[in-house]
Amino acid sequence: MPTDLPPVDKAKFVAAKRASAYVEDGMTVGLGTGSTAAWLVRCLGERAQTEGLRFRGVPTSERTADLARELGLEITTLEEARWLDLTIDGADEHDARLDLIKGAGGALLREKIVATASERMIVIADASKKVETLGACPLPVEVIPFGWQTTCALIEEALIGLDVMGREVTLRMEGEAPFVTDEGNHILDLHLKRIGDPRRLGLMLNQIAGVVENGLFVDICDVVVTGYADGRVTLHDETRGTLEETRYEFVTEDNIFTDISD
């Protein structure tokens, strides 16, 4: 582990460390994408090394696949695995119902396919990801490059009359060129500020020709694991609220956290 982690990385790390304990020998596990999910992959790499943990990972992006390979973890494809025991992934936002916005990193399509093929989905996050109402961060929508301008106009039209606060839609760029996802598509970011009815919006978006998938994850996540920079970790589910509060503490200069909750 690197020393002197910034507070937000400490929070992401402890969330990932707690969630990594859900993985058991022989499981097939969806590995999310993003900075928080990268901590999870590292924590699993550590468990594989120190405890001999053996599992099959299904990465949700090429980035995650590369990291898992670097750490010597066994990875497979969804085509081969078909169904998964568990997916652990980050999120851009979650509300109290555990509905999510995902896709700031552009991996929402594979992430949603893998999460819905899993028995359970666990989200790992720092406390900044919790919101009262979804929509503060842009909602990514993956679209086919062919005629994306028309798809964009259809989305703008469909947003009229929906319970949202903003209606601006922008094409995600990477330098001078449109961003391209692992599946070869583009991303439209919807700047909605407030999403009154995530389920309705998600269904509406997916009916538009040219839309492949949207970043709203409604009724998919089972548990949110939230990490804090002081080492605290809380577990929430929708029906039972807070399930557990754990605390990890730095015990060595190598930033190794130890569970001191017991």
Ligand SMILES: O=C[C@H](O)[C@H](O)[C@H](O)COP(=O)(O)O
């Ligand atoms: O496409 C990216 C994914 O949905 C990420 O899980 C999400 O953006 C959260 O990423 P991070 O953990 O870096 O905040």
